[in-house]
Amino acid sequence: MNEITGKYVPEVKSVLKSRIIEVPKSIYKASGITILGTRIKSLIFSTDVAVIKNNNAGSVIAVYR
Numbered sequence: 001m002n003e004i005t006g007k008y009v010p011e012v013k014s015v016l017k018s019r020i021i022e023v024p025k026s027i028y029k030a031s032g033i034t035i036l037g038t039r040i041k042s043l044i045f046s047t048d049v050a051v052i053k054n055n056n057a058g059s060v061i062a063v064y065r
Contacts, residue, residue, distance in 0.1 A: 019054070020055055021044070021051060021057075022056050023042040023044070023055075023056060023057050027042045040058045041058050042056075042057040042059070043057060043058065043060070044059075045061045045062075047062050047063065
């Protein structure tokens with residue numbers, strides 16, 4: 001039940017999304033960089049789709065050959 005609208009909102013949960021890769025909490029104290037008007041404080045570098053999907057980083061760098 002959605003607290004704001006009072007309507008039922010279905011929830012989809014997965015084993016994959018239950019354990020994410022988290023960036024350190026201290027990263028939120030950083031000033032970050034601004035790219036095209038968006039401030040980015042954390043980056044994750046990976047080509048693994050599961051890692052790209054399951055993280056809380058501000059952005060992803062993925063390089064494929």
